[in-house]
Amino acid sequence: MSEQNIFLLDGxxxxxxxxxxxxxxxxxxxxxxxxxxxxxxxxxxxxxxxxTVKINGRFGSSCTVExxxxxxxENRTAELDDKRRTLLQLxxxxxxxxxPSCEKSGDCLLQATAYExxxxxxxxxxxxxxxxxxxxxxxxxxxxxxxxxxxxxVQASELADKKNVFVMGGRGMRGRKIILNSESGKLGDTDFxxxxxxxSICPVGVILKKRVGFVVPYGERTxxxxxxxxxxxxx
Amino acid sequence: xxxxxxxxxxxxxxxxxxxxxxxHDATRxxxxxxxxxxxxxxxxxxxxxxxASGVGWPRAKVEGTAAFYSFFHLRPRGKYCVLWSDNITDxxxxxxxxxxxxxxxxxxxxxxxxxxGLVSVNTTSCTGMCDQGPAVLVNYRxxxxxxxxxxxxxxxxxxxxVPLDEWPAEWxxxxxNIRRKDALLDHGLVPxxxxxxxxxxxxxxLIDEVKAAGLRGRGGAGFSTxxxxxxxxxxxxxxxxxxxxxxxxxxxxxxxxxLLTSYADLVFEGMTLAGYAIGAKRGLMYxxxxxxxxxxxxxxxLARRRAERLLGxxxxxxxxxxxxxxxxxxxxxxxxxxxxLIESLEGKPxxxxxxxxxxxxxxxxxxxxxxxxxETLAAACLxxxxxxxxxxxxxxxxxxxxxxxxxxxxVERPGIYEYPFGVTVAQVLQDAGVTNCIQAVQISxxxxxxxxxxxxxxxxxxxxxxxxxxxxxFDCTRDMxxxxxxxxxxxxxxxxxFCTPCRVGTQIVAQLMDKLETNHGSPYDIDEMFKMHRLMQxxxxxxxGNSACNPLFDTLNKFRPAxxxxxxxxxxxxxxxxxxxxxxxxQMTGRDDAGAHLDNME
Ligand SMILES: Cc1cc2nc3c(=O)[nH]c(=O)nc-3n(C[C@H](O)[C@H](O)[C@H](O)COP(=O)(O)O)c2cc1C
Ligand code: SF4
Ligand code: SF4
Ligand code: FES
Numbered sequence: 001m002s003e004q005n006i007f008l009l010d011g012x013x014x015x016x017x018x019x020x021x022x023x024x025x026x027x028x029x030x031x032x033x034x035x036x037x038x039x040x041x042x043x044x045x046x047x048x049x050x051x052t053v054k055i056n057g058r059f060g061s062s063c064t065v066e067x068x069x070x071x072x073x074e075n076r077t078a079e080l081d082d083k084r085r086t087l088l089q090l091x092x093x094x095x096x097x098x099x100p101s102c103e104k105s106g107d108c109l110l111q112a113t114a115y116e117x118x119x120x121x122x123x124x125x126x127x128x129x130x131x132x133x134x135x136x137x138x139x140x141x142x143x144x145x146x147x148x149x150x151x152x153x154v155q156a157s158e159l160a161d162k163k164n165v166f167v168m169g170g171r172g173m174r175g176r177k178i179i180l181n182s183e184s185g186k187l188g189d190t191d192f193x194x195x196x197x198x199x200s201i202c203p204v205g206v207i208l209k210k211r212v213g214f215v216v217p218y219g220e221r222t223x224x225x226x227x228x229x230x231x232x233x234x235x
Numbered sequence: 236x237x238x239x240x241x242x243x244x245x246x247x248x249x250x251x252x253x254x255x256x257x258x259h260d261a262t263r264x265x266x267x268x269x270x271x272x273x274x275x276x277x278x279x280x281x282x283x284x285x286x287a288s289g290v291g292w293p294r295a296k297v298e299g300t301a302a303f304y305s306f307f308h309l310r311p312r313g314k315y316c317v318l319w320s321d322n323i324t325d326x327x328x329x330x331x332x333x334x335x336x337x338x339x340x341x342x343x344x345x346x347x348x349x350x351x352g353l354v355s356v357n358t359t360s361c362t363g364m365c366d367q368g369p370a371v372l373v374n375y376r377x378x379x380x381x382x383x384x385x386x387x388x389x390x391x392x393x394x395x396x397v398p399l400d401e402w403p404a405e406w407x408x409x410x411x412n413i414r415r416k417d418a419l420l421d422h423g424l425v426p427x428x429x430x431x432x433x434x435x436x437x438x439x440x441l442i443d444e445v446k447a448a449g450l451r452g453r454g455g456a457g458f459s460t461x462x463x464x465x466x467x468x469x470x471x472x473x474x475x476x477x478x479x480x481x482x483x484x485x486x487x488x489x490x491x492x493x494l495l496t497s498y499a500d501l502v503f504e505g506m507t508l509a510g511y512a513i514g515a516k517r518g519l520m521y522x523x524x525x526x527x528x529x530x531x532x533x534x535x536x537l538a539r540r541r542a543e544r545l546l547g548x549x550x551x552x553x554x555x556x557x558x559x560x561x562x563x564x565x566x567x568x569x570x571x572x573x574x575x576l577i578e579s580l581e582g583k584p585x586x587x588x589x590x591x592x593x594x595x596x597x598x599x600x601x602x603x604x605x606x607x608x609x610e611t612l613a614a615a616c617l618x619x620x621x622x623x624x625x626x627x628x629x630x631x632x633x634x635x636x637x638x639x640x641x642x643x644x645x646v647e648r649p650g651i652y653e654y655p656f657g658v659t660v661a662q663v664l665q666d667a668g669v670t671n672c673i674q675a676v677q678i679s680x681x682x683x684x685x686x687x688x689x690x691x692x693x694x695x696x697x698x699x700x701x702x703x704x705x706x707x708x709f710d711c712t713r714d715m716x717x718x719x720x721x722x723x724x725x726x727x728x729x730x731x732x733f734c735t736p737c738r739v740g741t742q743i744v745a746q747l748m749d750k751l752e753t754n755h756g757s758p759y760d761i762d763e764m765f766k767m768h769r770l771m772q773x774x775x776x777x778x779x780g781n782s783a784c785n786p787l788f789d790t791l792n793k794f795r796p797a798x799x800x801x802x803x804x805x806x807x808x809x810x811x812x813x814x815x816x817x818x819x820x821x822q823m824t825g826r827d828d829a830g831a832h833l834d835n836m837e
Pocket of ligand 3: 569587729730731732733734735737738775776777778779780781
């Protein structure tokens with residue numbers, strides 16, 4: 001790594017390897033940039049926009065923009081966290097999120113990020129979309145009320161499992177959704193298995209394994225013990 | 236109610252024949268889906284399964300594409316599907332009243348299939364007929380100039396199940412309405428003339444002329460065409476491609492329609508020039524589904540050009556092979572964005588790609604691709620024939636050449652006007668004929684700018700008012716709030732849904748505008764809209780989301796009284812009438828005293 005391969009993240013010098021995105025470089029340096037649709041195992045998707053930073057004064061998605069020497073990257077500023085709070089509120093009102101009864105509560109990246117950003121209320125009127133629950137598979141159930149359209153299950157199923165059980169289709173807020181790879185549209189009619197990578201990738205409470213629900217009780221889960229910024233920085 | 240027959244089983248030979256015609260090629264999925272639907276009426280679950288196994292894609296991927304486009308039907312659609320173009324110009328011509336009348340005559344609600352499965356009536360985004368609206372699509376064929384007499388006759392034809400081919404031919408007539416010609420529309424070139432001149436220059440010489448001409452993209456962004464071709468030519472790849480962007484989805488724009496109708500040779504020749512310049516063998520024209528009616532005419536121009544050795548192998552006896560194929564979109568404005576367009580050409584949902592890389596290096600099938608607007612390619616013919624210096628002499632310093640404007644709205648002579656760049660808005664208005672006082676002109680469509688009556692001396696040019704061509708005029712009787720509300724719903728309908736700010740933000744804005752429309756808004760809601768504007772402008776993934784709040788921002792700044800008239804009070808107002816919501820409870824409890832009304836509760 002040459003000496004010049006350094007950029008500034010909130011004033012701190014961060015070294016990067018050529019070809020790394022700002023997000024990857026920050027992660028390697030144990031710095032937290034908020035994110036929902038990014039996962040180190042997969043290609044950046046660039047859809048949630050929680051990772052929006054300012055690069056030399058211009059907005060950009062840190063998960064897709066490559067790091068470059070001398071960039072001045074603003075991350076946890078009041079302006080950006082304010083935008084992130086609004087984005088989170090948009091995600092909450094477009095789905096049906098009822099955290100107190102959700103099996104994922106405490107392990108959910110959406111909920112944890114909302115705490116991190118100090119989101120106190122959903123602010124906007126709820127859309128209350130009509131979204132399905134699919135219990136047709138013997139080992140896994142799906143509750144699309146909580147889907148944030150991050151496409152991680154799509155990538156996991158396509159690239160890791162080589163199955164394409166989940167595909168993103170449709171258009172706009174009312175149309176875009178996960179489509180399951182069977183004529184009936186049911187998970188039980190696909191070749192999905194509980195051992196698939198896609199079965200454990202969902203950052204929120206959509207893809208849930210049956211019969212293991214509350215093995216770890218509320219209060220002792222990942223983000224109950226430490227905020228997401230600390231959990232991520234420790235990785 | 237009759238249940239719709241399962242079409243795939245009805246006619247087992249149709250899907251295999253279509254698949255075979257397209258070589259079972261998944262990148263041709265859009266065309267396979269369209270042709271299948273044209274034969275079978277809709278895309279049933281088992282039809283999609285058959286297509287998926289035919290092209291070798293996972294079924295969900297095929298369904299994902301089909302579900303993205305407004306013109307593909309995954310549920311029975313009815314024998315007649317009537318879609319009213321819902322641009323603001325159609326509204327100003329009374330489309331809503333006409334649609335209501337049609338629905339009443341057919342005994343149905345907009346958006347619902349009739350009980351007998353015969354007909355559905357709904358709206359669609361601008362169909363590019365603003366100079367001859369109100370317009371509709373019947374089974375995706377364009378009908379212009381609707382009026383009450385036509386509505387009555389149409390209801391009759393539908394009830395009697397008269398086939399579309401037997402409907403009055405003049406309904407399907409689309410006229411050019413060319414009102415002013417300049418260098419491009421008066422080009423005087425014969426087919427092959429520009430191409431021969433280009434071949435005398437050689438590919439590099441042609442690129443140099445296009446650079447010298449200062450030709451800039453007419454699709455909106457205004458990127459240097461010579462530079463684009465040079466970057467593409469220099470990019471390494473197995474094959475290079477030319478793509479003509481004929482998606483023309485920006486409401487109020489219809490100039491590409493006219494170029495493709497009466498200047499198709501020039502457009503195809505421009506594509507061929509681009510192919511020669513960048514070293515491509517294949518050109519793809521991506522035509523919006525609304526222009527399906529043009530297909531036969533365009534195919535016959537292509538056939539003639541092949542016969543004249545202007546396309547195909549060894550063009551003009553030189554060592555240059557090039558051919559063009561036509562692809563259709565299926566009702567998705569975002570597919571005008573070049574990377575979404577390329578996704579669509581590959582058979583996928585029109586989702587804008589992460590950029591960089593740009594299409595010039597990684598475009599169609601990940602190969603170097605030059606995407607150009609219809610008008611840009613036509614103008615390139617003038618450059619090839621007359622040289623860069625001549626072309627650069629037209630227009631202004633930073634905006635060489637001429638521009639086609641699609642003029643519609645409150646003018647006497649709506650249609651196509653061609654001017655050298657630099658023309659003032661006032662001049663265009665005078666030529667198009669205005670009788671009433673002008674309140675505003677929306678330049679370049681909803682994603683462009685809205686100017687007020689004190690700005691009419693501004694000029695059409697990249698230096699001042701850049702435009703993809705739309706020019707919608709609103710006189711002093713028009714309600715600019717309703718204009719902005721129409722645009723807000725347009726963006727909410729057309730957002731691809733990929734990124735959070737645009738997917739949800741456009742819906743929030745449309746909802747807030749509706750709240751204001753029903754007089755339930757407050758200044759707080761206006762602040763909320765500004766806040767969404769600031770969020771979407773910076774954080775959206777593509778140009779659609781970035782510009783979706785432009786009309787709102789402009790009209791709020793320039794026509795604020797149109798909004799303030801609607802504000803109920805200076806405080807926060809919920810989106811619905813709380814007191815009215817309690818009426819059912821009052822009825823159930825048999826109470827109607829003061830304490831049962833909200834105003835009186837603390
Ligand atoms: C949402 C959106 C819609 C667009 N629609 C069109 C269109 O209908 N036609 C077009 O030529 N360009 C359209 N563009 C611009 C294209 O992305 C691209 O810049 C253009 O086709 C390049 O051609 P040009 O350089 O000849 O202008 C659109 C861009 C965006 C962001
Ligand atoms: S199901 Fe989960 S992983 Fe898949 S897109 Fe929705 S939120 Fe993301
Ligand atoms: S800005 Fe809108 S249209 Fe563009 S990618 Fe995002 S959701 Fe899709
Ligand atoms: S983490 Fe970058 S857009 Fe989602």
